[in-house]
Amino acid sequence: MRIAQIAPLWESVPPAKYGAVEALVADLSRCLVAAGHEVTVFASGDSLASGRLVAGHPRSLNADDSVIEPEAIRLRQLADVLAQAAEFDVIHSHLHSNSGLAAALVLHPLRKRTVHTLHCYANADNTQLLNGLADNAYIAISDHQRASLPRLNWRARIYHGLDVGSFPFRAEPDEPPHVAFLGRLRPDKRPDLAIAAARDAGIPIRIAGRVKPADRSYFESEIAPHVDGEAVRYLGELAFADKVSLLGSACATLVTSGLPEPFGLVTAESQLCGTPVVATRAGAIDELVEQRETGFIANDDTELPDHIHAAMKLDRTACRNYSAQRFALPRMAAEYLAVYEEIASGG
């Protein structure tokens, strides 16, 4: 098949550091090319993806300070797709946030051969837009997400897949133990809650993630004062190898986001490294953690410290096996290919 993959332009494909969706597009494109398909990747010009690259901008937007109006660049990427649409049997949009919503509208005329992986969770605003575009073909990244937008034409629920081999299994965490928190450091991701839970558990915490300019004052006032290099360490934004090292060396990873996350890549990655997850109950977390086997999901924030201690006693091999079985790349690629084949055959 002739398959177009539309990636966000914020990071390169694959990303230099963090960029969950860009990493996913890189992995999926590699699998599709290996399976003999003709793949075109719409991505930033500094990408090294498998297949033919159509550069939406010379550099990834996050790396280009000269960008004045990113929305213009992101819309032009969609215009490029429209202009070249006749060359593809299937068009797969991985765009998210504003760009994902724009793609749902702009590519709606191509809905018979376009599929959109949604990365959003439902809210009052996007639900109205998406319900009006319900006849696009959508892929859910969790059952929770799918249930939150029940009127959409969901073609499948496909969990993210990880390149298992690039996540080394750590049979034993570091001693003395520490917990990890990984994610954007902003209020709704609740790094403060992770810090408080670690403190109450008496276990040091290592935090990694980007601080965007808009979140700088939050970071300075709510997070930085706790960072003492001992009980709380902040490692900055980590490249892949360091991220995997942080996750693998921890005795537990704390996932305390206050958002109804439609998936949780950190959860899947942590378990793949052998590290159990202690999470608050939100979004799709029930689909990502096997309670009391690979982690604990707290119904109440006060349970978190006890759960950290309990998680330290879980079987790390079970965590690895659960995640490797459930969130493997070949499975994801095969499931997407099945959808593409349905679409390409007019199904």
Add this chain to the structure above:
Amino acid sequence: MRIAQIAPLWESVPPAKYGAVEALVADLSRCLVAAGHEVTVFASGDSLASGRLVAGHPRSLNADDSVIEPEAIRLRQLADVLAQAAEFDVIHSHLHSNSGLAAALVLHPLRKRTVHTLHCYANADNTQLLNGLADNAYIAISDHQRASLPRLNWRARIYHGLDVGSFPFRAEPDEPPHVAFLGRLRPDKRPDLAIAAARDAGIPIRIAGRVKPADRSYFESEIAPHVDGEAVRYLGELAFADKVSLLGSACATLVTSGLPEPFGLVTAESQLCGTPVVATRAGAIDELVEQRETGFIANDDTELPDHIHAAMKLDRTACRNYSAQRFALPRMAAEYLAVYEEIASGG
């Protein structure tokens, strides 16, 4: 004709306070209805525009704290237009910023009967997008804007028109004299330059305009320290009557934006009240001020204080007449109608 007017959703039509484009849509729609046309206005639900209202959201987005994802609402407005497109002979988009760019792409399939008034000035990012959509029908709001995007299918250059009667002429400014600055208080609008010029001229300045959250720290550090209630007064964001009063009572209005503004509504409004304009040379200012007759355009910031004193000696009736002749609403409405008629007849 059956005419659709697409207004921004940020403010109601007409706006409660400031909202240049929303005010323009209100004025134009009133003229079109008066001329016997069937007008549909896509705007916020709290609008009181002439014609039939299609509410894109119950309230104007700036007045609704419950909005989570304004982009979804703005895209849905375009989806509404697409869905109802068959009901119109002409569709006129007044959307600007991100929404204007999205409209250029989303409504491109309707380009034979859609016209876009552009409110942007060219930059590297939007130029590429718009050049790729050059065959839309565009209206320029100044010759300067038109020249900055030479490849577009410009159907006309139409200066904004004001409802002259609602701007009372002030034959004499207040004594003792003061100058006025009106606009968003953010770095690129250069309120700091206006303050410095007034100080160097020895004339007090009164400033009005919105401080958006993103500009709060700029305002606190660069503007607020100068505000002493005497040499520098800050009046907040003004409703229409107070804005007109500020402009009319000044001996000159300072227009010091560092941006290549494609039009300058404050310039047109100030002169309509009888108040000369002292401006820095940028964007379309040459098309808005008659040098040495209705104001002065400085080639260098150091000229501004002398220009303020020279402007105080200009004939305020000449300012009024110039603006009333050049920027009148009936002229604007007639020019738009001529374009609509061409489009509706397939021209």
